[in-house]
Structures are given as C-alpha cells and as structure tokens.
Amino acid sequence: MTDNVYKPTTATIKSIQLEAGGGRPIRTFKIQVDEQEARDQFLHKPGQFAIISYFGSGESVFAINSKPNKDGIIEFSVMRVGNVTGKLHELEEGDKVGVRGPYGNSFPVEDWKGKDIVFIGAGIGVSPVASVYRYVLAPENRKDYGNVTVIYGARTPKDLVFKDEFKTFEERDDLDLWLCIDWKFGPKGPTGESAMKGWPAINMQAPGETKVDSNRKFTAFVPQLVEVVKPNPENAVAVTCGPPIAIKFITQALDKLGWGADQIYTTLENRMKCGIGKCGRCNIGDVYVCKHGPVFTYKEVKDMVPEF
C-alpha cells in the first residue's frame, strides 16, 4: 500500500506541565517521536499543527508550540474538554501516544526578517503563537528581527499559561512583555477598587490615555491593553491568536492604531478529523483550515464567509 498518511508514529511523553487548573485544566505535553526516521520526517514549522492519538480513544488536533527542531520534540497544550483530551490528561511521563503531521501552512517568518513583531495572545490561544515567538526569540534567530513585544492576557493570574517562560521574558531586555487579567471586571468595567493588587486597572473609557510607568501588568481585556501599549505599525507585523471574539476586538484595536489587515496574522481552529482536506468539516466557505491554514492574515479572514 502507498505510504499511509493516516497511520500515526509513536512518541513518548517526556514531560507534562500543568498550566491551569479548574474545570477545564490545561496541560502542556512535551513528547519525542520514537523512531529516528520518523523524527526526520517530522520537521514542523511555526504555526503548523499535529494530530495526536490516545490509542484506544482516538485522535485530536493540537497546535504545535515547540520551536522547530530536528530531535522529534513536539510540545502542545491540551485543555480537557472531551474524550481524547480527557484521556490525554490521565497520561504520565514515559507513556506512549501517536502522532501524525505536521500539517497546515506556517507563519512566513522568513518574510518578516528585519521587521518589528508584536505577539498578542489571549488564554490558551497563546499556544499556536508560542511556536512562532519561540522561533523568533531563539538565540540563533533573534538578530534577524526588530523589536519584539508580547501582549498576553488571561482571566486570572492562575490562568496565564507558560508561567516559567514568561518569567524569563520579564528578565530579558530584548523584548517588551505586557500582561493583563480581566476577571475583576464588574458590570461597569474595572474600577480602582475592583482591580487586583499589583494589576492596576486601565482607563476603560479611553484605554489609550491610561498612564503608563514601568508597570507592565494591568487589569484589562487584551484589546484594551493593545491600545495602552500602542504598538507602531511601521515595518511591523502582529501575530494574534485566541477565541474568535478576542481576535475580532484585538484587530479592531490594531485598526485604530493604523495597522493594516494584511499586517496582522492569526491562526484559526475548526473541528477536524483527517487534517489533510478529505474528511470535510473544517471548511469556512471554500477555505479549508487544515490545508489553506491554519495561519491566515486578518485580511484573508475578513474575506471569508461569516461561518465561524
């Protein structure tokens, strides 16, 4: 038979990190493909996704958040929401999973050389963006890019994923890190009293007028934080990800700051089974998220039919 694209290769779990607790906990898995030949074939690019098998339960699709490597190392974050993700959350180091891919297109990091890059993520949505900021921030690539800004938010401090990594970002002088949490908002938006200690509220009515000192942590929604940070669109690209509603407001904020829709990159998710354009279901109009995406410019997203 022809090479079987549906047959996963096996990989071993190297480490598991609990990123966030609660009813829908998130764990980040680092796995390594077992066979050398399969490692050589699994050379992912930033933005691509993998299909992971829990043998006996099925497959699920995950954005790869590790930077490209030749060792068959694949990192992905899993929110426990269904059958397969529930099973994956029960696994331990040393256990076996299946993996196939990498699939989909990728962020055009080659075209971005010499440009400033702004990463904007919300919640678990930071995961697909992680592969590309890890690529850009890697010592061997960092010099190829201009200023790097990371803007990231979650509901509570506990929900901020990749905590250890973000701690190292705070110490780096070659990137500007901005964080926000939004759980403290009452019906009237944030007030002085409702903001969390150490996370002052921004000016919700006019986010751009918020007074900024050395503090980089706020009680705010990510789109408003973008208006506080005011990233400069000149010779720059923005990479954003998160729930569709967050992306919508983030791009509106960028639009106010003069960003063009073709300067903004994002990744989309849809239910998938095959990952290779055959099983149907992931299409938004004639655009297959698995084949034409998952990376799109916001201009491309705006041209799609409204079926998200």
Next chain:
Amino acid sequence: MAKLISKDKLDDLLSRLKEQEKYEVFAPVEVDGVTLYQHINKVPSLEFTNSNKPPKDLFFPQTETMFQLERDDKVFVGTKDIETSSDPILVLGMRPCDSRAMLILDKLFYWDYVDPYYKDRRDRTTIISFTCTLPNMPKESCFCTSMGGAPDSNEGADMLWTDMGDVYYVESLTDKGNKLLELGGNLFTDSDQAHDSKVAEIKVNAKKAISRKLDTNGVKEALEKSFESDYWDEFAARCLGCGICTLLCPTCHCFDIYDVISNGEGRRERTWDSCQYSHYTAHASGHNPRPEKKHRQRNRIYHKFLYMENNLDIIGCVGCGRCISGCPVNIDIIEVAEGIKEAEGIKEAEGIKEAKND
C-alpha cells in the same frame, strides 16, 4: 475497434477472470426491490435503473478498519497493519454518472495527500460502465446531461458496454479494459457496421430519455452573493437533517475517524459522516460554526456547486438524482439551484429563463 460479447457468454467471462487472475466481481443486484452493488459469482439480470446506493462504498466503504492497535499488557501503544487483498476487482455495470463521480472522488482523495485506502481499491478496480438505457430513478430525478455527463459518457470508466439485446457492444478505453479483452479472448468478437450504427442510435435515444434539466449557468454567481440570504431559511425549513442526500451521493466523501475496542482488541475505523449532522462541525467547547439546518443545507449546496470548483476545478455533482429521489421531504437540488438564481434575480437579469424555455 469495438467488440461484441454475447450475453450468454458473460458467465464464461466471469469464470475466466476468476480462474486466471482471481478477479472479485461486483454488479448491481436487485434485492427486495432495492438495487445494490453485490459480490457476484453468476451474472445477474443487469437490467436495472440505477442502484439505490451509489457504488462509492466499493472504493470508500461506509465503515472500514484503517489499522489495528497494538497492545502492551493493559494499554494500547501503537498500530498494527491489517492484511489487505491484492486481487483485482471488477465492477460490472456501473452507470456513467457514477463512473464520472469517480473522477471527482479521485480529485479529492488525491488532493496533495494520497488517501491510501481509496487508492488501493481504485488501482485494483476495473470499471465497466453501461450506457444508461433505463435512466430514471423513481420520480424521474436524474439530470446527468446538465452536469456535463451523458447516458453514454465513458469518463471514469475502463470500458463502456451498451446493451443491444442479445449482445453487449464493448468499447475498451484503458489498459485495464484492454487487459479484460485479452483475458476474455475469443468470448469477444469484432463488431461490424450494423452494430456500430445501431449503437449510435441507442446512444442518441438514451440522451433523449433524460428529461430533467438544471441550467447551471448563473448558479455559481448566485451562490457567490447569497451566502447570507433568507433563501436558505426558506428551503431548509422542512429538512429533517437525516443526511440521506449526502449518504446517497456518489461524490460526498466526508468521514469520521475514531477508535473501537471490542473483546480487548483495538482498532481505528473511519466511517461516512455527513455535513447535515450538527455534531459534524461542533467544537469540543460546544461552539458550532454551523449550528442550524439551514447552515448545513447551505454547505451541501455550496460545496457541490462552488467550493469543489474553486478548490478542485470540478463541480461536485454528476446529476445522478439520488438526493432527490431519496429525500423524505422532497428537497430537490435542481429546484434549490434554480431557486437561488431566481432569488438573486439572476435568471431575469441574464435572460436565462427565456433560454430555458426554448
């Protein structure tokens, strides 16, 4: 040169194919009033209107095991290949609409990534199409001539046979077809001028028998501007969401993949799925990009008439009519496609209505 084969020699042909090359032969067989493709050892009557179920499951089974799961003590840790046959397959008596559907499935299943299960069966299979002289499904639903096909189309087939009473008129189109001629040897005789001219007449009459028409001019243009039209509410209102239109479609290809454990053995299966089912697009979070029946019916129509063409340069409908005759609430793809043109004012604007009445 065309050949002839006498109907009473068909069983001999079958025996030769089985004995010499182990062909597995499938043909449309009527069972309890329903025509289905079945494995045959003797040639059945072969006088049938088109099969109720399309032949796609000979290439893309409704459910198939992709591979087994390898077990290590209590857990599954990898995959195990299953044994597959390498014997050739013959489909005797496919309708030209269904053979043309194979070209659409080919495009999809070979789109950048080759689907190994489909390709394996496709490569092993020889297709003998029959000129469609008994075209209409119940309720007169088929319209192949509107979709670029014809009752005597040979597209997608390895041979085209035409029923001439005592004999079949045999045209070989590919190496696979020639191989069959070779194996049949003296069972095939040369055609003559009388048969050649008679077959031309049969084909002309077959075309005339196709009564339903869909004017595809303007459908794409109408769809391009009507995604958010109220039209979709209107026509999807009576849809039951049963998915029969997609299950009976010879070009619908959607599937699900999942693991099954039974008696301690594990396997991965895939099975036909349908864009008409709500869980088909539902995210694990509960969010659903196509939450209502109108969105799902709309997707079916757009996929056939717009998306397939944009992505694979082929319209995803061959006009077999099964979705029409099979729909329990009489949703008719011809009426839907004509209706959207009307709703968008395209008929009047481009004078297509007049053209249709000519």
